[in-house]
Amino acid sequence: MPAAAIAFTTPPLAPRWQRWLVFSPGARIVFFVVTMAILSFAAHAVFASLGWTTKAAGPMRFALALLAMELLPALVTYAILVKGVERRPVGELALRDVPTRGLGGFAAGLVLFSAVVGVLWLAGSYHVLGTNPRANWLPQVLVAGVCAGIAEEVVVRGVLFRIVEEGLGSGWALVISALFFGVAHIFNPGATLWSSAAIAIEAGVLLALLYLVTRSLWACIGLHAGWNIAQGTIYGIPVSGTRADGWLVSTRTGPDWLSGGVFGAEASVVALALCSLCSVALLAMALRRRSLVPAAWHRAR
DSSP: OOGGGOOOOOOTTOOHHHHHHTSSHHHHHHHHHHHHHHHHHHHHHHHHHTTOSSGGGOHHHHHHHHHHHHHHHHHHHHHIIIIIIIOSOOGGGOGGGIIIIIHHHHHHHHHHHHHHHHHHHHTTOEEEEEEOTTOOHHHHIIIIIIIHHHHHHIIIIIIIIHHHHHHHOHHHHHHHHHHHHHHHTTTSTTOOHHHHHHHIIIIIIHHHHHHHHHOOHHHHHHHHHHHHHIIIIITOOOBTTBOOOOSEEEEEOSOHHHHOGGGOGGGSHHHHHHHHHHHHHHHHHHHHHTOOOOOHHHHTO
């Protein structure tokens, strides 16, 4: 196991009460959730008072409000957690990794979802009806791409997976973070138990393994954003049930297990199969590098 796999270790001279109430995995997760909830409430109040939280504000203002209300609380809280509580550099969000791992992950997301669309097209499920050069794509890129990519990866991989891994090891962290990611999408438009299970397996597992192998949130952010932008902005497919105004005007036919139905192609067995293949490759890489972290009680031996 590489030494850099564990980002934080409890200070050896910390008193017992700090070990439980400040530095333990559970305490840090609770601290993050509570602090982020407070900042999110404040951000919502500010933008609601400005009238930016309704559709009447216009697509761009509404998108900027969503960007600020979701992105800022996540990033500020994570900075407080890492710099104030854990007292370490934020290596997993190092800006030097943006041109390499960030853009590499973005390209991988575009290619991976394009492969999904390609298989759906070959299967006779995906059909292009025309183009939409007037598509209002920027608000969607900001919300579904930048905002979802950064905020969700900071919360799910940066906090939940990373901190659970410190205590329970990589295996349980993978299962818990993937299940959380799937359940978090159960309230999306058109969501079903199947779509949430598919999201948990194809995205929750894949992104967690990508973080496990790279120890970089930028790689996960890039892949997440590239996947969403390709899905909605380029191919005109609903993103996790949310209607997309894409450059291509498209439709999908066939049974829901193939097309994904109203939820979008993420609920298709094609996406599930291709993402699972990538997850298997990442898992093999992690095993070869011995990157999996054992539980804390095993490391203590």
